[in-house]
Amino acid sequence: MPLLGAFVFPPIDELFRWKDIWFDGSPLAINKTVLLVLLSSAFILIFMFSGSRKMKLQPTGVQNLVEVTYEFIDKGITRDVVGHDAERYTPFLGTLFLFILFLNIWEVIPGIQFPPTARMGIPGYLALQTYVIYLYVGFRHHGLKYLTGHLFPPGVPKALYLLVTPIEFVQLVLVRPFSLAVRLLANMMAGHILLTALALLTAYSLQNAPIIAIGPFALNVAVTGFEILVGFLQAYIFTLLTAVYIGDSLHPDH
């Protein structure tokens, strides 16, 4: 019997495309991805409500966790990065962080093991939201000076504007939202593909030569732990970059 002779990796479409469950074929069709998004939204609502419905001065149980999460966003991201007078952005940033975190964690939940953020729809939409918000904040606070201040940064020799202005323009309009969306997508997609490949390798070597299966299996367990870290880190980086862009629109000088 040839070792791993039957090993065929499924095409990427099979790993990421799911059949519609309800409303087949219509634009409102619901498949596994949509279901997971709705489920995570419900979980976030339950988590936040149960932690903040009966607030006590000495927090216990879920309230503790909710307060720690809020402080993490408010102190670590909003106040540090956006600015000291920017508490009004904490609800948006906190929602963004929790939403991406809950979606990313589905990647390692046994039986589901699919991160909805590995489909372009969700990171793309979130990046578009960030894009609209930071442009709106910039134009609202500084008017047209926002654009000119970005395109013609002060202190640069006049001749260099020929080089700097196009780069800054592309960066502001195209690169920022695009890299924001693709970063989240690529990380979750790569993790999903890696976990699938290792699980398939374990299954095939279990059929053909059980002793070899220890290697991929141990690697699979280790990578699963690593993917929890990656899911958390990507949610953090997405929120952090959103905060940086908003802060840049609020105070473009520094």
Next chain:
Amino acid sequence: MSTLLLAAQQAGELKAGLQSIGAGIVYGAAAIGPGIGIGLVVASAIQGMARQPEMQGTIRTTMFLGIAFTEALALFGFVLFFLAKS
């Protein structure tokens, strides 16, 4: 006739194979620069943390920002990988 068919088939296979090789080279080459860049960013951050442990929080946040901006180049390679394959 059959020789001609075989040649056409082989040409198609050759094209698909070359496409796969090209896609692999695209992503591999795109990952070199960011790899070095992220190494430099993290090395400097660790040095900063060792010299000034009280600034750890700020340095860590800035380090993640630096990594995120450096990583963007590798991500363009990742997108080009899918474009070159199809």
